[in-house]
Amino acid sequence: MVSALINANPVVYETKERRVRSAPSDVDEYGIEPINQEEIFDHVRDIKDPEHPYSLEELKVITEDSIEVDDKRNYVRVTFTPTVEHCSMATVIGLCLRVKLIRSLPSRYKVDIRVAPGTHATEAAVNKQLNDKERVAAALENPNLLSMVDECLAPSYA
Amino acid sequence: MEFIDGNLQLKEIQKLEGHTDRVWSLAWNPATGVAGIPAMLASCSGDKTVRIWQQPSSGQSSGSWECKAVLEETHTRTVRSCAWSPSGKLLATGSFDATIGIWEQIGNDFECVATLEGHENEVKSVSWNSSGSLLATCSRDKSVWIWEVLPGNEFECVSVLQGHTQDVKMVQWHPFVDVLFSCSYDNTVKVWAEDGDSDDWHCVQTLGEANNGHSSTVWALSFNSTGDKMATCSDDLTLKIWETDRHAMNEGCAPWRHCCTLAGYHDRTIFSVHWSRDGVIATGAADDAIRLFVENTDGSVDGPLYKMLLKKEKAHNMDVNSVQWNNTETRLLASTSDDATVKIWEFASVP
Numbered sequence: 001m002v003s004a005l006i007n008a009n010p011v012v013y014e015t016k017e018r019r020v021r022s023a024p025s026d027v028d029e030y031g032i033e034p035i036n037q038e039e040i041f042d043h044v045r046d047i048k049d050p051e052h053p054y055s056l057e058e059l060k061v062i063t064e065d066s067i068e069v070d071d072k073r074n075y076v077r078v079t080f081t082p083t084v085e086h087c088s089m090a091t092v093i094g095l096c097l098r099v100k101l102i103r104s105l106p107s108r109y110k111v112d113i114r115v116a117p118g119t120h121a122t123e124a125a126v127n128k129q130l131n132d133k134e135r136v137a138a139a140l141e142n143p144n145l146l147s148m149v150d151e152c153l154a155p156s157y158a
Numbered sequence: 159m160e161f162i163d164g165n166l167q168l169k170e171i172q173k174l175e176g177h178t179d180r181v182w183s184l185a186w187n188p189a190t191g192v193a194g195i196p197a198m199l200a201s202c203s204g205d206k207t208v209r210i211w212q213q214p215s216s217g218q219s220s221g222s223w224e225c226k227a228v229l230e231e232t233h234t235r236t237v238r239s240c241a242w243s244p245s246g247k248l249l250a251t252g253s254f255d256a257t258i259g260i261w262e263q264i265g266n267d268f269e270c271v272a273t274l275e276g277h278e279n280e281v282k283s284v285s286w287n288s289s290g291s292l293l294a295t296c297s298r299d300k301s302v303w304i305w306e307v308l309p310g311n312e313f314e315c316v317s318v319l320q321g322h323t324q325d326v327k328m329v330q331w332h333p334f335v336d337v338l339f340s341c342s343y344d345n346t347v348k349v350w351a352e353d354g355d356s357d358d359w360h361c362v363q364t365l366g367e368a369n370n371g372h373s374s375t376v377w378a379l380s381f382n383s384t385g386d387k388m389a390t391c392s393d394d395l396t397l398k399i400w401e402t403d404r405h406a407m408n409e410g411c412a413p414w415r416h417c418c419t420l421a422g423y424h425d426r427t428i429f430s431v432h433w434s435r436d437g438v439i440a441t442g443a444a445d446d447a448i449r450l451f452v453e454n455t456d457g458s459v460d461g462p463l464y465k466m467l468l469k470k471e472k473a474h475n476m477d478v479n480s481v482q483w484n485n486t487e488t489r490l491l492a493s494t495s496d497d498a499t500v501k502i503w504e505f506a507s508v509p
Contacts (some may be wrong), residue, residue, distance in 0.1 A: 138279075
């Protein structure tokens with residue numbers, strides 16, 4: 001038996017055009033390279049939704065504008081919008097975003113992940129959990145959860 | 159102790175490298191650093207190990223701290239916290255694998271002499287009472303357990319305390335009396351005492367938002383040397399000071415009240431707070447900084463009760479998870495971080 005999907009018919013949107021990023025020629029290997037919104041969006045746009053064969057970008061769970069960067073303060077905030085208000089997958093999506101950014105960004109960055117205000121029934125609880133690093137660390141030691149996250153992240157490494 | 163502003167520094171003595179993942183917590187061995195015995199500390203990590211570090215023996219002041227032992231292949235997940243018994247003979251370790259390890263130094267080796275099972279999931283903190291007869295543990299399962307230490311490295315659970323509605327982040331015994339304090343993801347601090355007649359433990363006070371308490375996860379707490387003040391730190395970016403009646407507390411248990419809130423100093427979650435015997439409160443936070451606070455003694459009536467002495471920016475390359483003053487060398491501070499290092503600091507005047 002196939003279990004019921006939380007959102008059986010999500011709206012799928014067109015994705016933003018991809019930019020070809022040229023490799024900078026005069027790179028200072030030891031210099032601090034600033035990171036911008038586009039670059040962070042590129043890290044997370046292809047993460048697969050936990051219950052649909054679509055990317056977070058195609059479902060408009062994240063857009064380029066949902067990423068805020070303050071490079072001087074080494075600060076990144078990602079605000080995501082679950083497809084339905086009672087989405088039980090919200091914490092998994094948030095965990096995927098956090099893991100992808102832990103693995104992609106230099107360790108000097110502080111990252112906050114949150115649900116867009118007013119888009120989830122238990123917004124405060126989801127946000128608190130996603131930003132408690134002890135809970136995140138424990139979750140990532142759970143093999144089932146980790147394999148679920150890795151599966152969602154796979155297309156983002158392509 | 160009096161501190162004159164402006165001429166103090168936190169000087170890095172050494173960076174201890176060896177852990178391969180974030181270092182969560184550390185504990186100074188209370189039986190060391192006195193009578194010519196070199197100071198020793200234990201650190202625990204996401205790499206599932208505990209490392210024992212030792213100060214160079216006296217007379218070798220140019221020597222460096224060394225890793226004396228690695229306690230491994232016992233915990234199967236993150237080791238979240240560690241605590242030495244008051245005699246310094248036993249080390250308790252709490253792990254995300256839901257167990258507590260009890261380790262004893264035998265010769266130069268540390269052996270796991272007992273494993274305590276019972277918590278349903280991640281154990282987050284362990285604490286010995288002042289006499290070493292009781293061990294408290296807490297977990298994401300929302301419970302606090304009190305274990306009695308019996309001869310022959312036997313531990314018997316004497317009470318399971320239910321009351322918190324979310325993960326319990328830390329347990330800490332009062333420094334003199336058998337009263338236990340716990341703080342939680344449910345934003346509260348709870349005080350637990352034994353009922354004299356029934357030998358049962360119960361919650362005697364809850365310090366929550368309604369009592370000027372914290373508005374988000376309370377990560378840690380620490381007592382001053384006289385046991386009548388307590389500092390708590392939180393995800394709400396504040397440090398709070400609480401106080402009680404010293405004589406009443408030392409005779410049993412007395413109610414705690416909010417004394418003051420230190421807001422506006424921290425930019426991200428405060429994970430650790432520790433009060434030195436000299437009265438200096440250290441905090442470690444997710445903004446990579448270590449800050450030191452003291453009671454304000456300038457005598458002005460309207461002035462703040464506590465003031466910041468110094469802020470060490472970039473104390474580590476990543477979040478500071480734990481800060482602990484040495485019990486005897488009161489100017490020696492150790493810190494742990496997500497950057498996988500432990501650092502030893504000396505709090506001193508600028509020469």
